[in-house]
Amino acid sequence: MPVWQLSWYAMKMPFEKAAIFLQMAIVPIAISIVLAVPATLMGRTSTNALTHLAQRGIATALIGLAIALGIKLVVEVPFQVRWLRLAVLGESTPRGRGYFRFDETEKRYLRYELLLLAISIPAVVSCVYFMGQPKGSAASGGGALLFLGLSALTAIVWVRMVFVLPQVATNRFESLAVSWNQTIGIGWRLFAAIASGTLPLAMASAALLECRTSSNGWPISICALAGGVFIDYTSRASMLAVIGIAYRDWGIRVDQAGCESVATVA
Numbered sequence: 001m002p003v004w005q006l007s008w009y010a011m012k013m014p015f016e017k018a019a020i021f022l023q024m025a026i027v028p029i030a031i032s033i034v035l036a037v038p039a040t041l042m043g044r045t046s047t048n049a050l051t052h053l054a055q056r057g058i059a060t061a062l063i064g065l066a067i068a069l070g071i072k073l074v075v076e077v078p079f080q081v082r083w084l085r086l087a088v089l090g091e092s093t094p095r096g097r098g099y100f101r102f103d104e105t106e107k108r109y110l111r112y113e114l115l116l117l118a119i120s121i122p123a124v125v126s127c128v129y130f131m132g133q134p135k136g137s138a139a140s141g142g143g144a145l146l147f148l149g150l151s152a153l154t155a156i157v158w159v160r161m162v163f164v165l166p167q168v169a170t171n172r173f174e175s176l177a178v179s180w181n182q183t184i185g186i187g188w189r190l191f192a193a194i195a196s197g198t199l200p201l202a203m204a205s206a207a208l209l210e211c212r213t214s215s216n217g218w219p220i221s222i223c224a225l226a227g228g229v230f231i232d233y234t235s236r237a238s239m240l241a242v243i244g245i246a247y248r249d250w251g252i253r254v255d256q257a258g259c260e261s262v263a264t265v266a
Contacts, residue, residue, distance in 0.1 A: 003189050004196065006197070006242060008197070010197040010238045010245065011197050011198075013237065013241045014238065020086065021237060024079050024083055032075065032232075033229050037225070073113060073114070077106050077113070079233075081109050083237050083241070084240050084243070085170060087244025087248070088169070088170050088244040088245075105171060108168050108173070109165065112168055115164075116158060119154055119157050123147060126146045127151075156187070159190050159191045160180050160183045161176065161180060162190070162243050163183060163247045163251050166243055169244075182247075190242075190243075193242045194239055197241070198238050198239040202232070202235040205228050205232040207228075209228035209229075
């Protein structure tokens with residue numbers, strides 16, 4: 001599948017398969033909205049909260065981010081595993097895999113997702129440092145350059161290792177070296193497909209989430225929050241669909257991998 005065709009297909013997938021998407025994502029969407037309501041009613045966006053933490057010190061900001069990411073991952077992992085299985089294997093209703101099921105597949109997936117997040121720690125630290133500096137200062141400019149450089153390096157490593165996620169979700173993981181080798185020669189195509197399939201939805205979600213505090217009245221703010229969280233999950237689903245389909249079509253062929261048939265993979 002060509003890059004732009006893949007990204008466009010992945011972007012439409014949550015809407016074309018709306019019933020399946022809602023079945024898989026409605027619980028984490030609801031939990032995410034409930035957890036974000038207090039901050040919304042207090043007039044805080046995620047950017048404001050991060051800036052506030054950064055001004056209180058790097059350690060405080062990192063602890064706050066770690067707690068938020070930990071909660072977010074626990075809420076999202078079952079959805080991510082099921083959506084990846086849908087993209088790779090075509091399983092719309094994985095047998096016996098309820099939302100709150102956290103068996104070995106989900107636990108292994110969480111470990112490797114934490115590994116990918118750990119790769120981004122230098123970039124996150126540089127971001128927190130940059131946001132904690134006075135605007136327009138030399139330290140702020142240096143922090144911005146450092147953040148951009150580390151972010152680019154992180155993106156490169158992520159793209160090369162991203163096939164770990166569909167491998168684990170479909171119980172076909174062999175090693176990090178295998179995942180790294182499967183992206184040889186397709187890194188730029190994969191990056192372009194992920195970026196073009198995810199950024200439009202992510203930007204729409206960010207716009208809704210950032211403007212919720214400027215709305216008149218809490219009902220409008222809550223609606224903006226709900227819309228922003230929903231679009232955020234569609235962007236996540238689009239990104240996972242790109243990764244899963246690219247893994248299936250560019251990395252391996254599912255029907256040629258291993259000795260198990262698609263129908264018997266648990």
